[in-house]
Amino acid sequence: MLAALGAALSVYAADIDMEGLPETGLDTSAWVTGENPPIDDMVDANDFQFAAKNKLTGKRYAYYRTGALDEITYERNMHDWEKIRMNGFAFQDVSQLYRHTRILGHEFDSPFFIAPAAEAGYTDPAEAERNLVRAAGDANVLYVPSISSTLSIEEIAAARRDGQIMFHQEYVWEDKTRLQDELTRMEQQGFRAIFLTVDNTGVEGVRSRYDRFRTSSGNDHAQGLTIQAMNELRQMTKLPIVPKGVKTAHDVKLCADLGFPAVYISNHGGRQVDMGVTAVEILLDLHRDYPEVFDQIEIYADGGVRHASHMLTLISLGVTAVGVGRPFYFANIYGQEGVSKLIDIFNKELDTTMRLMGEDDIRSFRGNSSFINTKKVELDYFGAPLTGSLDHTVYNVPAPLD
């Protein structure tokens, strides 16, 4: 009897370990373990992570949440923002808000997109990726489904709203017949570009947090993704290919020289190389070593983006669009309603932050170093300010691409 009472009481999750994420007064005392908390409790991206942690089994949560090894890269992605200082200008007219963003020639309403992540069915078994497609379509935001999705290429395509533009992620499989078949189907289903993930030649990272729950892991990625192999692969589809998971300035430059239309800087949410470099650091490397690439190709980036201020940081460093991974998949515990709510939250944060910074046009943020002070990152990362002086760091402002 007492034991039963104890068991009944223990379902209340008064105490969720918030993993060092910012504490903003979220009250979880009435949340019931294993259930969705009231969606009204969700006011920012981190809240959805706590909600997913409350709802999902330990194994499922670990699947999404895990980084590689000691998760040093994961933590850096999440906390590098603390070193950034944003400059807001007063005395500006901010009445004409504009945050439309052109990505590979397609017009979207927001400068962020839903990054590819596997198995949306782990958060909503019934609708899985369909929630992400519909929420993205309704808000005219880009969603790039993963090839390791719960649903097939065709099922995902079928959920599209009229006129909705989507790209598709693909891995470089060892099995070239499979690769060709999938690329052909993506083309047939009307996906407009391929994000080709290149950060896992042969293997995926060792993910201790999740490995505790699993007995085996597959390994069907090609180990020989040389430049020559990459060029052969480009013959397999008419669609533009965007290498995803580029993690050094050197490789960004290489992709630009090889004629890719865009490149996607990412450390895979800290799931591949531990102790890796963050997007902010790679972008600073680029400004130092190959500033011309900002004029050559579109650059996207992701990793630890949880607020509009993080997006504006990356955009001010020269990025065209910013990917968000985990938060959207955590939001999927609420189905489409959750994903739509998170899109709305990000848009509201963008509109607010842009206005408060005195610039209402997203295009003026791109590569515009007057909005951010990255000195703390530069001192940490280069051991000296990028420009060699303590003057405000001024990057080359890239020419607008179309």
Ligand SMILES: Cc1cc2nc3c(=O)[nH]c(=O)nc-3n(C[C@H](O)[C@H](O)[C@H](O)COP(=O)(O)O)c2cc1C
């Ligand atoms: C659970 C999970 C699964 C992922 N699956 C893929 C995938 O199938 N293909 C891929 O290119 N990236 C995958 N990623 C990486 C994301 O596209 C993205 O780079 C990363 O989540 C960004 O970091 P963030 O989660 O901090 O926003 C995955 C990430 C997570 C968290």
Ligand SMILES: *[C@@H]1O[C@H](CO)[C@@H](O)[C@H](O)[C@H]1NC(C)=O
């Ligand atoms: C950079 O931002 C400043 C401050 O808002 C603005 O005056 C300037 O025009 C911007 N530069 C570009 C190239 O958009």
